[in-house]
Amino acid sequence: MDLTLKIWRQKNATSKGKFVTYKVNGISPNSSFLEMMDILNESLVVKGEDPVAFDHDCREGICGACSMYINGRPHGPDKAITTCQLHMRRFKDGDTIVIEPWRARPFPVLKDLIVDRTAFDKIIQAGGYISVNTGGIPDANAIPIPRANAELSMDAAACIGCGACVAACKNASAMLFVSAKVSQFERLPEGKPEAAERGQATVAEIDRLGFGN
Amino acid sequence: MTELNSKIPKGQLAEKWTNYKAHTNLVNPANKRRLDVIVVGTGLAGASAAASLAELGFKVKNFCYQDSPRRAHSIAAQGGINAAKNYQNDGDSVYRLFYDTIKGGDYRAREANVYRLAEVSNAIIDQCVAQGVPFAREYGGLLDNRSFGGAQVSRTFYARGQTGQQLLLGAYSALSRQVKKGNVELYTRHEMLDVVLVEGRARGIIVRDMVTGAIERYAAHAVVLATGGYGNVFFLSTNAMGSNATAIWKAFKRGAFFGNPSFTQIHPTCIPVHGDFQSKLTLMSESLRNDGRIWVPKNKEDAEKIRQGKLQPTQIKEEDRDYYLERRYPAFGNLVPRDVASRAAKERCDAGYGVGDTGLAVYLDFSDAINRLGKNVIEARYGNLFQMYEKIVDENPYETPMMIYPAVHYTMGGLWVDYELMTTIPGLYAIGEANFSDHGANRLGASALMQGLADGYFVLPYTIQNYLSDQIRVPKFSTDLPEFKQTEEEAADRLRKLMEVKGKQTVDSFHKRLGHIMWEYVGMGRNEAGLKKAIVEIAKLREEFWKDVKITGGMNEINPELEKAGRVADFLELGELMARDALIRNESCGGHFREEYQTPEGEALRDDQNLMYVAAWEFTGDNTEPRLNKEALDYEFVEVKQRNYK
């Protein structure tokens, strides 16, 4: 496959960025989106140009590092997968693909497609936990938890913290991220005692950080 | 040869840890505040250790190369975590978990450590539940368990196929709480470059701020490495792209011994390599082997036609299929342990029966199971895995057999540590996959999560106090000490040197070539000639790397090429040590298979007379061979047997 890529390039947090157009040729439809980016970068390095910086790590859809806004959609055109799981067979030969970083004031661009998501860590630090110390805990089966509640809690807990919800939201809101954490704990007896404070503290933090509503 | 003191407490197996805890030195609360501890890594081991130490009152600095602690590769573990709760009333006990782990490791792990691991396993589950980890539950509201390979009981706790994620998020939330309280200072996007020794003790680290490129010094009374495994030395593995050996390798070069570096786990059910551009291998859960049958064509001609795309697997008649695991191991069939299944697949492919474009794949066929149980049942059991497979390979595994091939997954080897998890450098600890301690020559499924959390929550917070208790009079260190200055300069020099090579070949191209050498000669099947060749080839490649590597960009900015180059430079040294270790280990055990040492039927042949020891390698200089030290393994409490799966 031959493709035209329009990629946001920005040297560092303070410099002004711009879109740069690249051509990549002979891409296998079986390669993943990030492997296509690897091929582009490899060719840039050979030419002595600065490769495109992007966050990525596990490349199996769970770590939440990869974060590309592809053709107007976080993680690209497929449903419920991350950028690293997107495969090139999803595109057509000759396509033009526009790749942007997440855009939100609390997610400033550090370089090219890399944004700083420490805001999410700060939200969790503000209260996204159950206050227990290590050790001295009663047996794990001491409090039965209805299966349905455990399942609902797990649904919420599955959030990978990638920030796509903020990137997609027209208001750059982090409500989904917060609500996932708050509801995970709210469904469990262990999380009930702090439920109200947790909600207030984490919401106060997203407001402080400048996310939208 | 240095005398290795493993500091195993005296007494009966079941009393060792209790006795240790009863008699170890502790630090009183007022003094804890004056003691700094550096923890490198934020995976299960690192995050749980940092949080637990901070709760105790120590001042902790926690580092990771990722943008958030929550991204550490523990997050990708799927299956589950073992514990000896015996909730199923199926006869489980601490002893049985201990025994299964020792046996699974092919009798190359330390009894006392493994027993302690089994002992604290139960407290881990309690801890995680209290943190709000949503484990799977029965309808009655109690915790559910599943079975895993290498055990006759159901003792694996799980949270769907995302157990690692949930456990890590639990540890991460405990860590976040301590960050909020000001007891942990968190440094993300910081990569450790070296460890600083003052008067022979670990007193700090040198790191690179991966955003600004600044080289920084951090001091502490003790340093804990929780930096994971080094499977990426093979280039292609199931590890995260950034997983690297730099921290433990630099510790090795500063005097920490490296235990059993050649012990690598190769997982049999991964999606095969599909092209040169591939960056990463994806694991498919071991559970697939419960219902899938593994086969290759009986005739080479058929295999050839399949590779050329002239024949479909579904067109091969039943009598023309070779279900080689069922043929070789009638008792265990498709459920032999990971190392056995991996080797058997390689044997068939090497003999010319492999399928797929590359000939490096075997079939995992569900058609029998679908006929027997119905598609719905299979979908309920493995639906998400089938979906993942289809996403990557673009074939429907309900209709055509899956293709699988083994891939590097975990490294049992790591920094040598004593019972207290301290390396041979006083004040330097290694926990989780970064150490060598608990899995011997082969790790059982669902035990990696157990070990990481055991080390971090329940072992290190005790054992480190034994060291810190006599450090209370040592004032906080200044990073202006000459040792810090010198180590920093050495680290910076090394990066400068890399930048100045200005060669022609990219970092990845070197990494791929190293991976090929490692996979070919230090992979699933090893032999003397191949290992010797690998040692020479790696040395040559290393020389070429330092002459011809090309790194773009600058040092004082985000520069992924420079980051990769530093890591590959270390892999190019570590790979050689792995080959050396495999070469001296003239036996086959667990994941280590030396082709010269096998039974007539092709099974692994251990040499307990001469090789029942931990190989602890000592760095002697860049241009001299490393020295081998041995820690003899005494099996006081279990009988050493040959594994048999026929």
Added chain:
Amino acid sequence: MVLKYSSITKKIIMALAGLFLISFLIVHLGINLLILKNDGREAFNLAAHFMVTNPLIQTMQWVLFGGFIIHILLGVVLQIQNWMARPQRYKVEGYSHTSFFSKFMIHTGAIILAFLVLHLINFFFRAKFGEMPGVMIGDQHYEDMGLLVIEKFKSLPYVLIYIFWLLFLGFHLDHAFHSALQSLGLNHNKYTPVAFGISRALAILIAGGFILIPLIIYIS
């Protein structure tokens, strides 16, 4: 003070104010439709008289003003914060699951507000402070509000302006009801799609109902 509320509190107040305004619109529409009754505007004028004289309604009038002001003020504050949260826009603007009009609430809101001023001058202030024609119903003298309405809507420009305005009210309402429920945390797998339907139905019925009045008056 409003600025200090958390984002969630702001959104809850916004939603409550919005729901209150919807209820007002329904009452308003109900009364307006009386003018189409063929009884010489009697029912309409009686209702109008009730609205301007009943003490409870007179009190509610101030609550209504408050509701408007809070809804407008918070809408503006929330919108400014949202704009600030994404200083740099995307080149390829958003794929998003939100409904079309949800992206333009501030714009439709602003248009509604602009015409609201005209509307108040035309009718509300006139009724309150201006000269009004009189009419006898039974042996009582009433102000003939109905006549005022009919006179206005005999002029084509007015009719067009009102239809234009009311269309935007419809657009605004399309995202109103279900969005308010969402802000109040009333989200449900099964019933949230129903709320979407109710939202659209309210938009069509309210806007359509209001549009009907000038249209029919002009034609007849």
